[in-house]
Amino acid sequence: MQLIIEHLSKRYPNGVHALNDVSLTIPNGMYGLLGQNGAGKSTLMRTLATLQDADSGTVMLDDLNVLTQKDDVRRVLGYLPQEFGVYPKVSATDLLDHLAILKGITNGRERSELVKALLNRVNLYDHRKKAVSSYSGGMKQRFGIAQALIGNPKLIIVDEPTAGLDPGERNRFYNLLSEIGENVIVILSTHIVQDVMELCNNMAIIHKGRVLYSGSPQASVDKL
Ligand code: ADP
Numbered sequence: 001m002q003l004i005i006e007h008l009s010k011r012y013p014n015g016v017h018a019l020n021d022v023s024l025t026i027p028n029g030m031y032g033l034l035g036q037n038g039a040g041k042s043t044l045m046r047t048l049a050t051l052q053d054a055d056s057g058t059v060m061l062d063d064l065n066v067l068t069q070k071d072d073v074r075r076v077l078g079y080l081p082q083e084f085g086v087y088p089k090v091s092a093t094d095l096l097d098h099l100a101i102l103k104g105i106t107n108g109r110e111r112s113e114l115v116k117a118l119l120n121r122v123n124l125y126d127h128r129k130k131a132v133s134s135y136s137g138g139m140k141q142r143f144g145i146a147q148a149l150i151g152n153p154k155l156i157i158v159d160e161p162t163a164g165l166d167p168g169e170r171n172r173f174y175n176l177l178s179e180i181g182e183n184v185i186v187i188l189s190t191h192i193v194q195d196v197m198e199l200c201n202n203m204a205i206i207h208k209g210r211v212l213y214s215g216s217p218q219a220s221v222d223k224l
């Protein structure tokens with residue numbers, strides 16, 4: 001699996017050039033997208049997650065055109081947004097079950113096995129009957145991982161995940177992320193250099209919508 005972004009540009013109506021000729025090749029594994037506030041990270045992540053259109057450029061996930069084949073991409077996509085999200089007052093089990101239906105998992109028995117496995121995986125099984133809206137920030141983000149993993153995604157997009165988490169929650173979150181596996185592309189957007197250095201095999205730095213660096217985290221230290 002490989003994600004190839006070529007000459008991607010996006011300008012907002014207010015004139016801000018949020019993405020300016022971005023080209024990146026992203027292989028399997030954990031990929032860090034590093035940049036300050038306003039660099040264009042969220043714009044790029046939302047575009048990759050088929051939630052927003054670009055003005056020009058191409059994005060290919062193997063043979064899939066991410067910018068045009070949105071439904072096909074969504075089937076293999078897990079997206080974990082920046083915000084903890086507004087969750088309805090339904091239990092974690094019911095919410096995951098519902099999201100699994102939306103992902104096309106129609107077999108009830110298969111779904112309940114999956115939901116149980118996901119809740120165990122993110123250590124929320126004991127809290128499965130509680131409303132997700134009542135969870136702490138860290139629990140919501142771990143729930144977000146469970147949510148993003150429904151349907152065995154091949155591309156997982158994680159946008160500034162640890163804002164507002166305490167160090168313990170942050171570690172638990174990152175441990176879970178790093179267990180996702182080698183045959184999946186996980187793109188982690190953050191402004192925290194250390195997170196990328198510790199977790200990612202490859203990375204890019206973006207600034208004002210342009211790619212300043214792409215390569216290994218280690219080589220970036222030597223180069224910058
Ligand atoms: P971040 O920089 O952490 O991604 P922002 O606070 O910039 O978050 O953006 C939060 C939301 O507001 C996003 O949905 C973004 O698209 C929108 N937004 C950001 N800047 C502007 C702007 N200048 N005009 C309109 N919407 C904006």
Ligand code: ADP
Nearest residue numbers: 012014016018035036037038039040041042043
């Ligand atoms: P980051 O996630 O790195 O903070 P964003 O992609 O949120 O960066 O924003 C990149 C630039 O685009 C910023 O200058 C931001 O204010 C602007 N921007 C983001 N969303 C919007 C929007 N919906 N409308 C106008 N400007 C926006």
